[in-house]
Amino acid sequence: MEAQVQNELETRLTEAVIARLSDDADPRFRRIMQSLVRHVHGFVRDVELTEEEWFEAIKFLTATGQKCDDKRQEFILLSDVLGVSMLVDAVNHRGSGATTETTVLGPFFVHGAKEIENGDDMSAGWEGEPTYVSGRVLSTEGKPLSGALLDLWQSNSEGSYDVQLADTGGKQLRAKLRTDAEGRFRFRTILPTSYPVPTDGPVGLVLNRMGRHPMRPAHLHFMVSAPGYDTVVTHLFVKGDPYLDSDVVFGVKDSLIVDFKRNDSQAEAQKLGLKAPFYSASYDFVLRRADKARQAHAASDVL
Ligand SMILES: [Fe+2]
Numbered sequence: 001m002e003a004q005v006q007n008e009l010e011t012r013l014t015e016a017v018i019a020r021l022s023d024d025a026d027p028r029f030r031r032i033m034q035s036l037v038r039h040v041h042g043f044v045r046d047v048e049l050t051e052e053e054w055f056e057a058i059k060f061l062t063a064t065g066q067k068c069d070d071k072r073q074e075f076i077l078l079s080d081v082l083g084v085s086m087l088v089d090a091v092n093h094r095g096s097g098a099t100t101e102t103t104v105l106g107p108f109f110v111h112g113a114k115e116i117e118n119g120d121d122m123s124a125g126w127e128g129e130p131t132y133v134s135g136r137v138l139s140t141e142g143k144p145l146s147g148a149l150l151d152l153w154q155s156n157s158e159g160s161y162d163v164q165l166a167d168t169g170g171k172q173l174r175a176k177l178r179t180d181a182e183g184r185f186r187f188r189t190i191l192p193t194s195y196p197v198p199t200d201g202p203v204g205l206v207l208n209r210m211g212r213h214p215m216r217p218a219h220l221h222f223m224v225s226a227p228g229y230d231t232v233v234t235h236l237f238v239k240g241d242p243y244l245d246s247d248v249v250f251g252v253k254d255s256l257i258v259d260f261k262r263n264d265s266q267a268e269a270q271k272l273g274l275k276a277p278f279y280s281a282s283y284d285f286v287l288r289r290a291d292k293a294r295q296a297h298a299a300s301d302v303l
Pocket of ligand 1: 108154155219221
């Protein structure tokens, strides 16, 4: 009986918080806050959170915020390792069908990379295995998209991004590249390697307590955009990487695993401005029309 009274009190508290939400609040905001309150309260009841655990959680979130600055985003990392980023990605790209699959943005994207020309080297003298990446950007109807913009970023051969290193002299291993008249792109770089997400902050401590490794399989980051089309944020993963099945951020999708083929031919390497042995990979990105453009296109099909 006593437990039942207690249960009612707890439930009433949840309803009381929700009842304080103003009817004038933005409808979407109301829906989000109602659900958030129900789930957070439900979570507290479910695990019967102790006061010490609640305070630990406050300290953890505080430390997560304090670890963030203009180069470090510990909250994105937290979202990534808990699978929340991939869940947001999944609910926002349901039924994308023929388009290139998406994956996490990750914490290392930086605006304002320099634009390079097709065939240029984005690794700018960094040590590593020479690599050539090429492909096309297409619409879902198979039309090549010329002038599509690829924003590229990757770690160095030791698994670090420029923003994690001191004194890199600005943006490194990042570039913007536009497709040519036939929708083609090509660039030189170094082979990416698997790497650990930063473990020197609160997220690293949590991973450790969960008994999880911090590794991401080797990948190149791409953000591919074209006017009138939905932007695709994705990676290309290196086939054969030992962490493909246990990516710490749950970002791997089969369609994004690509064969980076080793080639020992000095003649072929020279043609591409590389030294043998080198690795080459090819991938076509497929974008779909943005909502408005898609609707207009569908309407014009009917007419
Ligand atoms: Fe990455």
